[in-house]
Each structure stands twice: as structure tokens, then as C-alpha cells.
Amino acid sequence: MFTDKEREIKPVSLFDNNDEPIEPDGADVKKRNVAYYFHKDVGHFHYGQLHPMKPQRLVVCNDLVVSYEMPKYMHVVQSPKLESKDISVFHSQDYVNFLENVTPKIAMSYSDEVLRKFNIGEDCPIFPGIWDYCTLYAGGSVEGARRLNHKINDIVINWPGGLHHAKKSEASGFCYVNDIVLGILELLKYHKRVLYIDIDIHHGDGVQEAFNNSDRVMTVSFHRFGSFFPGTGSIMDKGSGPGRYFSINVPLLQAIRDEPYINLFESIISSVNENFDPEAIVLQCGSDSLCEDRLGQFALSFNAHARAVKYVKSLGKPLMVLGGGGYTLRNVARCWALETGVILGLRMSDEIPGTSLYSNYFTPRLLRPNLVTKMNDANSSSYLASVEQETLQCLRMIRGAPSVQMQNIIGVRLDEIELIEANERRSQSNIDTEVSEAASKMEEECYLEKPGECEQVVPPGQDPRRIGQYWGYNGKNLAPPRSRSDVVEEEKYRELERRKQLNLPGVP
Numbered sequence: 001m002f003t004d005k006e007r008e009i010k011p012v013s014l015f016d017n018n019d020e021p022i023e024p025d026g027a028d029v030k031k032r033n034v035a036y037y038f039h040k041d042v043g044h045f046h047y048g049q050l051h052p053m054k055p056q057r058l059v060v061c062n063d064l065v066v067s068y069e070m071p072k073y074m075h076v077v078q079s080p081k082l083e084s085k086d087i088s089v090f091h092s093q094d095y096v097n098f099l100e101n102v103t104p105k106i107a108m109s110y111s112d113e114v115l116r117k118f119n120i121g122e123d124c125p126i127f128p129g130i131w132d133y134c135t136l137y138a139g140g141s142v143e144g145a146r147r148l149n150h151k152i153n154d155i156v157i158n159w160p161g162g163l164h165h166a167k168k169s170e171a172s173g174f175c176y177v178n179d180i181v182l183g184i185l186e187l188l189k190y191h192k193r194v195l196y197i198d199i200d201i202h203h204g205d206g207v208q209e210a211f212n213n214s215d216r217v218m219t220v221s222f223h224r225f226g227s228f229f230p231g232t233g234s235i236m237d238k239g240s241g242p243g244r245y246f247s248i249n250v251p252l253l254q255a256i257r258d259e260p261y262i263n264l265f266e267s268i269i270s271s272v273n274e275n276f277d278p279e280a281i282v283l284q285c286g287s288d289s290l291c292e293d294r295l296g297q298f299a300l301s302f303n304a305h306a307r308a309v310k311y312v313k314s315l316g317k318p319l320m321v322l323g324g325g326g327y328t329l330r331n332v333a334r335c336w337a338l339e340t341g342v343i344l345g346l347r348m349s350d351e352i353p354g355t356s357l358y359s360n361y362f363t364p365r366l367l368r369p370n371l372v373t374k375m376n377d378a379n380s381s382s383y384l385a386s387v388e389q390e391t392l393q394c395l396r397m398i399r400g401a402p403s404v405q406m407q408n409i410i411g412v413r414l415d416e417i418e419l420i421e422a423n424e425r426r427s428q429s430n431i432d433t434e435v436s437e438a439a440s441k442m443e444e445e446c447y448l449e450k451p452g453e454c455e456q457v458v459p460p461g462q463d464p465r466r467i468g469q470y471w472g473y474n475g476k477n478l479a480p481p482r483s484r485s486d487v488v489e490e491e492k493y494r495e496l497e498r499r500k501q502l503n504l505p506g507v508p
């Protein structure tokens with residue numbers, strides 16, 4: 001039996017004196033050099049009513065980001081849609097052709113053998129618009145990498161991306177196209193060494209596999225290990241060939257708490273930064289590592305999750321921040337909205353603004369409610385100390401600057417390497433002109449960058465979201481369609497609240 005005190009997570013602190021409060025009047029707010037990708041369609045796809053992956057979480061997260069008035073501090077950019085040639089940079093052509101053409105109806109006509117080959121099934125179903133979904137969530141990661149390459153932005157955020165399980169020729173763990181691998185391949189055109197950090201509760205197997213032989217990409221994954229999907233990522237799995245010691249796996253056990261997690265995270269990432277010295281960082285922020293996740297089994301608070309993001313930001317390298325897993329819808333939205341604020345250096349009020357279209361959906365109406373776990377922390381301090389020691393030992397093996405010569409990295413075709421070299425030979429002045437042209441083109445596509453449009457179109461007192469200014473909504477599809485499991489979950493919360501008010505028994 002657990003007492004209330006034992007079950008409640010004691011959160012580590014998050015905000016400090018350097019964080020600014022959100023200004024009530026944003027007229028003269030200086031934009032940070034942060035690009036934020038979103039597309040009005042990306043949250044409206046459905047894996048299936050009972051499937052735990054719900055792209056609607058992106059719509060709710062965006063609503064919070066807007067409610068906290070964060071768009072005025074950053075460049076909001078519409079995610080571009082990738083083409084099949086962009087996806088086949090990593091994925092095999094037959095798999096890309098399959099994804100591009102398949103529909104639920106066509107899938108019915110395929111043999112089991114074909115579906116098995118691409119790992120289509122319960123976890124990775126074929127749903128309407130699957131290709132559009134993949135090309136949209138990956139678009140922000142690839143174009144975001146280009147923004148970093150050309151120094152248009154210091155940090156890019158793409159919450160729809162981060163689908164780390166997808167393999168070269170098959171879907172896996174709710175992921176179809178590996179936008180992270182595509183983004184890193186793009187970064188490698190301009191950066192000698194790229195660091196990938198993964199704080200999703202699941203091992204970032206698809207990304208590690210793609211760069212397992214490379215010493216130009218270091219992958220570091222903190223995940224639950226042992227009888228847990230995908231089953232890979234042991235501490236002895238360190239990469240191979242020239243990539244030996246460039247794959248770091250930090251296997252953790254159930255219900256890890258804030259302090260030990262953050263201590264281990266900061267110790268390892270600080271050593272990685274010192275020994276590998278990355279020129280760019282990609283951070284996958286899967287929020288299924290939060291306590292109370294529908295599939296996850298860690299006991300991290302919102303503060304601890306966001307502290308990891310804050311720490312990576314403090315390293316001051318070009319940074320791409322991506323989403324990933326996360327299956328308790330309201331907490332995913334809270335987590336990524338909070339982390340958007342952390343990236344912008346903002347101190348956010350804990351009360352969710354009344355302007356949120358989903359304010360009644362959050363119970364309690366707090367950004368960082370206390371989370372409770374019913375599990376014992378299985379990570380003893382001696383276990384964590386041995387994981388830390390082994391990892392730091394491994395990092396010492398790479399000291400002495402890794403090879404930075406261009407090599408035939410998995411997924412990078414030879415013609416592309418020629419392109420990279422041609423790019424490098426070009427004079428800096430040419431690149432500068434291209435950069436500024438590309439920047440103005442991207443800004444034109446940004447909803448919020450059209451000067452004066454909001455003032456002209458929005459009648460006084462009207463919420464700009466309702467007439468499609470922020471995210472291009474037509475005003476009809478504001479609420480994400482609810483699945484049966486969402487409704488059941490909401491009912492559960494309502495009932496709990498009712499019981500709390502009535503002081504009924506059985507309330508934790």
C-alpha cells in the first residue's frame with residue numbers, strides 16, 4: 001500500500017530568474033530566433049478509434065501555445081509537405097512507393113505477405129491520408145534542418161515530428177517515416193558532427209540503426225529497458241565499425257523519479273558535449289516518459305521533462321526539438337506547450353488561460369499539475385551509478401576528435417555527397433544571397449508573418465483563431481474529433497472531480 005505522500009512526485013524546480021514573464025501586450029516584443037513548425041491538417045489524422053496514438057494532441061498543444069501568446073515570441077512556419085524523392089533519401093524505394101499509394105481499401109487487396117514485409121498491422125495500421133500525414137510531420141524536420149544549416153534560426157521546433165521507430169523499409173511502433181533520420185541527414189550536409197538525444201520512454205531504435213556505423217552522428221537514448229517495446233537499447237549496445245562507441249544507451253527501470261533522472265541526464269550529456277563536441281543537436285522529446293502516461297512507466301514530473309530540454313538548450317548549439325511518443329493526450333499538450341515556453345525563455349503562469357478553447361478539457365486547469373504514480377522506483381542508486389560509470393567510460397573512448405571525413409553514411413547517396421561538396425566549394429557570398437532569399441520565401445509562407453493582416457481582418461473582440469488567422473482553420477473543425485477512449489477517459493476525470501467535491505470514498 002502507498003500513502004498519498006509516497007505516490008506524489010516531488011518535482012524538481014524549473015523556472016529561474018532569467019526566465020521572463022509573458023508580456024501582456026506583445027506589440028514591442030522582440031522575436032527570439034526560434035522557428036515553430038505547424039500545419040492546420042497535421043492534427044486531424046486518425047490511426048483508429050482505440051489506437052493510443054492520437055495526432056489530435058498536436059491541435060490541443062497548439063491551442064495552448066497560442067493561448068499563452070507564444071507565437072509573438074517566435075517565427076511560426078507552415079510545415080511544408082515532402083515529396084517521395086525527399087523521403088527516399090533514407091527509406092527504400094519500394095517502401096516509399098507502397099506508402100505513397102496505399103489506402104485502407106487498397107491495403108485490403110494486398111496479401112498478408114506484403115503487409116508483413118512493411119510491418120503493417122495493429123501498431124501501424126493503414127488509415128486514410130497516411131501519406132499526407134507522413135509528408136507533413138516529416139516536412140518540418142527536413143526544412144527545419146535547412147533553417148539551421150543556413151543559420152536562419154538557432155532553434156527549430158517541430159512537435160509533429162520525432163517518430164523515432166520507423167526503419168528503412170518498414171513501419172514500427174506507430175511510426176512510418178523516420179523524420180529524425182531525414183533531418184539529421186540534412187544537417188550532415190553542413191555540420192561535421194550531429195548529436196541526437198532521445199528522452200522518449202522507448203529506445204530510439206530507428207535512429208540508432210540508421211547511424212549505427214557512423215562516427216559523425218552520436219545517438220544517446222534514455223529509455224525504459226526490459227520487457228518493454230522495442231526491447232533493444234541495452235547498455236552494451238554501443239554501435240559498430242567506425243561508429244563503435246557513438247551509440248550511447250542508458251537503460252532505465254520502471255518509475256524513475258525526477259532527481260536521479262536529471263542528475264544522470266546532465267552528467268551524461270555534459271560529458272557527451274565535451275567529448276563529442278557536436279556542431280548541431282537534435283532532441284526528441286517523447287512525452288510518454290512523463291508520469292501517468294497511458295503507455296509509459298516512468299514517474300517524471302513536467303518540470304523534470306522540461307529541465308532536460310532546458311539543459312540541452314543551455315549548451316548553446318544549433319538545436320532541433322521534436323515530439324515523439326505521448327499517450328495521455330492532455331499531458332502531451334501541457335508538456336510540449338511548457339517546453340515551447342522553456343525554449344523561448346519564458347516564465348509561464350501555471351493556470352491555463354481562459355482563452356484556451358480546451359480550458360475545460362484540462363482538469364485541474366493547470367499547466368503542471370502534480371502527477372502520481374502507483375509504482376515503486378526500481379532504479380537503485382547503485383544501479384544508476386553503474387550505468388553512469390559505464391557510459392562515461394565509453395565516452396572517454398572517443399576522446400581525441402572523431403573522424404570528420406565524408407564517408408558513405410547509410411542513406412546518403414553518392415550524388416548527394418557530391419552536392420554537399422559542391423555546396424562547400426561555393427563562395428560564402430553566394431550562400432548568403434541564397435540564405436536571405438530562402439528566408440524571405442519561408443517568411444512569406446508563415447501565417448503570422450504577413451504584416452498587418454491580423455489587424456485588418458480580425459474584427460474587434462473576435463478570437464483570431466476562430467476565423468482562421470493563426471493556424472488556417474476554417475472555424476468549423478476547431479475541436480479534435482474525440483475517440484471512444486478519449487470520451488471514456490474524460491468521463492473518468494469528471495467522475496473523479498465530482499467525487500472529490502462530494503468527498504466520496506475511493507478518491508486518491
Ligand SMILES: [Zn+2]
Binds near residue numbers: 201286325
Ligand atoms: Zn515512446
